[in-house]
Amino acid sequence: MTDKNDSTLDSFLNDSKQKKKFENEYAQFLFSELLLEAMNEEHISVRELSKKSGVSTSIIQNMRSMKSKNITIKTMASLLKSLGYQLAAKKNGKTVKLM
Incomplete structure (x- = not known):
């Protein structure tokens, strides 16, 4: 049940x-921003990252512009590793490295 005093966002998220x-x-947006920032920091082009x-360059471009809907862990891991990320x-405070 929604309180009539809820904000539009609260109602939306309920x-x-x-x-x-x-x-x-939002997760897609964050990954897109991370990718853009990392590429800028590393001074790496889409072609070089590919x-x-x-x-592929088209997948990277789609990820950068948030047009890619289903990003696989394998693709994400390959891009992150190539940019120096893990x-x-x-x-609960325990971290497991996946790559």
Whole structure:
């Protein structure tokens, strides 16, 4: 039940389908921003990153512009590793490196 004093965002996020969509799109946005920032810091072009990571230039471009809807862990890991990052899972203070 929604309180009539809830903000539009609160009402939106109280709907489980809308909340899941928001969380997925926000995660996609964050990864896109991370990718753009890392590429700028490393002074690496889409073409160079493609060669280093084995990920096609079109997929990288789509990720940068948030047009890619389903990013695989393998693709994400390849890009992150090529940019000097590690992929890890963290729970209750315990971190497990995934690559």
